[in-house]
Structure formats: structure tokens, C-alpha cells
Amino acid sequence: MGAGSNRRVVVAMSGGVDSSVAALLLVRQGYEVIGMTADLLGRTTGGRCCSLIATGDAKRVCERLGIRHYTVNLREPFSRMVIESFVDYYRRGLTPNPCIACNRFVKFDLMLRIARDLGAELLATGHYARTVEREGRLYLARGADRSKDQSYFLACITPKQLGRLIFPVGELTKGEVRGIAEEEGLVTARKPESQDICFLEDYRSRREFIRERLGAGANGRGLIVDYRGRVLGEHEGIEHFTIGQRSIGVSAGERVYVYRIDPESRTVYVGPRFLLPVRQIRLRELNEITPGSLQPGEVYQVQARYRQRPVPGRLVLDGGQPLIELEEPLEAVAPGQWAVLYREELVLGGGEIASTTLEAEFEEELVKASP
Amino acid sequence: MVESIYLDHAATTPPRREVVERMAELAWRYPANPESVHTPGQAARSELERSRDTFARAFGVPPQGVIFTACGSEANGLAILGTALARELRGHLVSLTIEHHSVLHHLELARRLGMEVTLVEVGPSGVAETERVLAAVREDTVLVSVMAVNNELGTIQPIGEIYAALRERGVTFHCDAVQAVAHPGFDLRDFPADLITIACHKFYGPKGVGVLIRKGEVPLMGVVRGGAHEFDLRAGTHNLPAIGGGAMALEMLLAERRDYAQRIREMRDRFEEMVLAAEVGAVVNGDPQRRAEGISNLSFPGLSSETLVLRLDLEGVACSAGSACTSGSLEVSHVLRAIGVGDERARSAVRFSFGLTNTMEDVEWAAERVVRVVRTLRQGIRVG
Secondary structure, eight states: OOTTTTOEEEEEOOSSHHHHHHHHHHHHTTOEEEEEEEEOSOOOSSSSTTSHHHHHHHHHHHHHHTOEEEEEEOHHHHIIIIIHHHHHHHHTTOOOOHHHHIIIIIIIIIIHHHHHHTTOSEEEOOOSEEEEEETTEEEEEEOSSTTTOOGGGGTTOOHHHHTTEEOTTTTSOHHHHHHHHHHHTOTTTTOOOOOSOGGGTTSSOHHHHHHHHHOTTTTOOEEEEETTSOEEEEESOGGGOOTTOOOOSSOOSSOOEEEEEETTTTEEEEEOGGGOOEEEEEESOOEESSTTOOOTTOEEEEESSSSOOOEEEEEEEETTEEEEEEEEEESOOOBTBEEEEEETTEEEEEEEEEEEEEHHHHHTOSOOOOO | OOOOEEOBTTTOOOOOHHHHHHHHHHHHHOOSOTTOSSHHHHHHHHHHHHHHHHHHHHHTOOGGGEEEESSHHHHHHHHHHHHHHHTTTOSEEEEETTSOHHHHHHHHHHHHTTOEEEEEOOOTTSOOOHHHHHHTOOTTEEEEEOOSBOTTTOBBOOHHHHHHHHHHHTOEEEEEOTTTTTOTTSOGGGOSOSEEEEEGGGGTSOSSOEEEEEOTTOOOOOSSOSSOHHHHTSOSOOOHHHHHHHHHHHHHHHHTHHHHHHHHHHHHHHHHHHHHHTTSSOEEOSOGGGBOTTEEEEEOTTSOHHHHHHHHHHTTEEOBOSEEOTTSOEEOOHHHHHTTOOHHHHTTEEEEEOOTTOOHHHHHHHHHHHHHHHHHHHHHHHHO
């Protein structure tokens, strides 16, 4: 018996190769493993995440490994806490991160509770991330395969949750994971990577989905204004815009980007790329993954989107509210996304972005004209 | 993995060994299509008709009153859509909110095809009131469909009274009797309905065969088409081994039905008594005085059905809750929602159903496990 020595662990299985291999590795380590697929969308067709076929694949992998597999119905909470909130964020001119919302409210809350109810203290997932111990304290760290590292989406993990989570594929590269799956003949070995937001897969675009949910124009039309205060045209609703977006639906005469969305006046501001860099990020609240590891006044590496080169930034408390003063500007930082703080490979925490201050606002390059 | 005590006989019963052996024998001995004109076909045909006679005798109908289908759901579909088609999709249908989905969803299909449907509500007892059912019947009502025994609660519906009243009014009555065949309170030879659905896997026969019993010349039109099988009411090559196995299972059940029901009732009552006596906050769903013997539906308010079923599975008790949706996860029971016992009770209900494979010892062991699991889960909630 290895590390597992018969301890019971639940593996969250999407029906993909990463979580299949996670289950396999835990079986090898001697854990008593239970596979669990969350039914989030009630899909019957297609081979994608949590559809009937995907659940079937997870079941087949578990059968092959000689372990139990259960499907749990989390459709109602997923719909309420992930999908509805996704739509509501866009409605309010914010850019949601549904993968973090899903981890936060569904996987690391509800699934962890179900695991405990099944007598399992531990929950494993197929995320490319690691837990490491430093000086007797537990930390979350980036996945060993930097090109696949998913730690950004895990910055919402609380200290209590961290102690109950394991990421068995975090030490491996994607190639190694596929290799193990092929060696073992798992049905999921060659499944393609899931890329997009799972509940958008049946839609042509995010725009189409949001329009269906909110109703076309129901959120109120508004103006598209350039950085000099010139009105470029009308838009159907702020819910169709995100910071850094290039396609705005009207001609601007030059290449422009959305740099600010004002939900009050429903105005979308656009301008050249030099307007995008952000100097300050204000957080709604700060989640500290390892207690005591984040200190106001210290400089950390900051990432404000998934695949983004992190830049140094100082964490300060401004009237009690966490604020990050970036030492190098970051482009296209959108309120609603998360800013995540790293020290080398360690993920120390982060929080949802409440607002930002653009570099240009300091330089006074920006004419604050209202239409 | 631990050996499980199987308390899910209402979902399906394990076939008797003799039945499985008989099926293998039939598959080997009668390989031809019973519809074929040649000698091997004729042999298969004769065997098929012997099985049909078994069902016909049991229900006191002529052989043409026995229509084989692939499952109970299909037999319910044939009763409902077959009636609807025979009436040229005109008229009104009456049923209950607590029917099996195979009735409700076929009614929904009939509604989409232009017919009118009334679903009569049922109160917390889980037993329909005859007057309310009859009050829903109109001039243009072509079919009333009421189940004999509810598959989730085990409650017995007043089909005798309903049938008697409908006969006077000349309205066809269909009964989903899938859960009722083993219940000695029903005399199969004088079963109170014009159309009766049964499924052989609910009484230790094989899966893959359902039967629609049809009395007299009740208007009916085939839904599955493509050949003149089953009196032109259901096309498709017969599943001869399963039909033969089903006939054998029915004969074996009827030979011991009273003793069987008595044994099952004792186990069910003992199980329920033990769980209730432990005072772990269990409540019985459905009127306990008007239940068939096989089912105990208990709620554990504050807990979730899904967690209970999964944890019990880990502890070696196989039971169920609500109905499985397409992905295999559980849906909150539409029956409990319909009878208005409240959300918390509906979300924490578990169905235990007993059968031939259980012994009193198993059942007592299972009751202890249930109590232990409920205590553990309640502890977890307080701590967590």
C-alpha cells in the first residue's frame, strides 16, 4: 500500500483524460477511490463535458479500474450559481469567470460536502496544479506542466478546502498523462481537450447565449464613445462587451479596443491599444489560500487572466480594501475576473476584481468626456 | 467491494434461476421466427402461443387479449397512444399526477398531438379519491388511466370503484398494474380494467417483455408498425425466450402468491419498525394502511436522497430514490412533489423495496445500516 493506505477519496471526473488518469494514479497509490461525475447541464447528446457519453466514459474508466462511480445531480446549483451569475455579470458590465465560480461554489463546496457525506475526507480533481508543503505549511502551487497550469482557476480555494484536495496529475505533463492513459488502455486516452465554457458549447457565440437569456436589447441600448468623447454609434447592450474586446460593431476609423464599460450610463468607451494598460487593481475581497502568506506592502507576481504573463505588483490595503499597485502595467484587466497573486510557483491567493485604474488616467492622456 | 443487500425490487427483480435456464433452452430450441411459414417457424409459433395461453388463463381473457411488447413502458404507450389513434386523436384523457413517467410522458405526447388531458391531483396519502377521478371524466373522455399500485409509495389505488363507475358510463379504463401482479389483493382473473399493463421483470421474470392485456374489443390501434404480429397491434419479431421466461415466472408467482406476499410484508414491516424505532427522524410517505407489501418509502428530512442512496450503497444497501434521469443522476421524485408533502420531505425520500432475494436477517442488517448511516450524516451536518 502506498500513500493512500486505503483512505477513501472521491475523484471528480468529467469524462476526460486528466481526471481519468487522476483516478488511476490514486488507485495505484492504494486509496479507496470513488469516481464521481457531476451532472451540471442535463445533457443527453454530444460527447462533451458531463453529457451522457462523457458520464458513460467516466463509468467505463471506473469499471476498468475496479472502482465505484456515481453521477450526482448538481444542475440546480450550477444553473443558479454559475450560469445565472454569468449572465448577471455581463448584464452589469462585468466579465465573469464561470470556471472559478464553478470551482468555488460547485466543485470545492458541494462536491467536497458530498465526498464527506460518503465518508471521504479527500476530493481529487484532474487539475494541473499541485499542493506542496513548505516549513510545515500547505501551499497551492502551479502545475509542473507550465503550458497546462490551471492554478489561476483555483485561487478561490480556502485554507480549509486545500487540506482536503489532491491534484494527482499536477506533477505530470499533458503528454505523460496521455501516455499513462494509453498504456492502461483507458477509453478517454485520446479525447480532445475541452476548450470553451461548457454551457456555451451548444451556442454559436457568447453573444447568442446572452441574447437568448436576457432578451435582445432588454438590458437597454447605449452609446459607443471614443476616448476623445466622440460618439461612434449605438450598441444593443453592455452585456455584449468585455474589456480589451476589439470587435465593437461600428466603424471607428482606426483599430480600437474597449477600455471601459460604464453600467450607469450604459456607455462603452473605446480607444487605441495604448489605453489598455492598467496600473491599479482593486479587489472585492482577498482570499488567502495559506493563512498568513499574503502581507500588505509586499510585492507578488500578479496575473489577471488565465494564460497571461504575470507582472510584479504590490499588495496594499486602502481603507481596508485590498488594492494591487502594479509595477509593470497589465493589459485588458476586466472587473469580474480574478487577480491572482503568486510567489514563484506558489499560488498565495487572489480575489475578484472590483475596479481598475488605467495607466492613462495617471498620465491624463484620457479625456474624461461624457457623451 | 462489499456484497450488497438488494432492496430495490420495485426497480427490477432478479430473474429466477429456473426462468433463466428455461430462456436459454427456448433460445436454443426455437431459433426460428414464429411468423415464418416453415416447420421451424411453426414450432416457434406453437411455443409462443403456449406462453400466450399462460397469460390469457391468468387474466381470464382469450388469447387475442394478450399483446406482447418489449417492456411495461411500451405497453403503457400502446394503451394510451393506441387508444388516441383509434379515436383519431380526438377526445379527452384522464389520469393521475402520480402515475409512472411512461404514462405521463405518453399522455404529454397525446396532448401535443391535439388531445386534451386532465391529471387528477392526489393528496399526501398517495391514494387517489374515486370521486375526484370520476369528476374529471367528461362527455368526450375516451380513456381513464389509473395505476393499481404506485411504484414509489406502494399505495393501492381504488381501481375497483373507478372501473365499476366507468363501465356504467362506457369509458375505457386502462390500468398500469406493473407493481401490482404480486399483490394478492388483486384477483388477476377478474382484474378491474379494460386494458392492463404488466412487465415480467417485476415478478422474477426477464427484462425485455411487457404485456398489454385487452378485454373485449376495446378500440386500439398499433403504434409500432411493420408487420401483422400481435393481432396487428404490435409489429416486431417476438422475443420468444423472454416471453416464455415471463410466462414461467408468472406461473411460479401465482402458485405461491399469498405466502410470498405474507413473507414480503413481514420483512417490510420489520424493516420499517426498526428504522422508525431508532428515532432518527424518519417518516413514512404514503398511507401505511393502504399499501402493497413490497415498498417502504421513507423520508429523512434534513438529508438528501442522493447522498443517502450513495452512502447506503457504499455500506452495502442497494436502494433508490425518485427516478434516474438520462445521465444517471437522481431527480427529485415527481410523485412526492405531486402529493404535496413539502420540499424537504420530497428531497430526502428513499425507497426500499423487498423481494424474494431477501431474508429476515438481511432486512434487519439493512435496517441497522440505514440507522447508522442516517446518524452519521446527521452528525456530519451538525459538525460541518
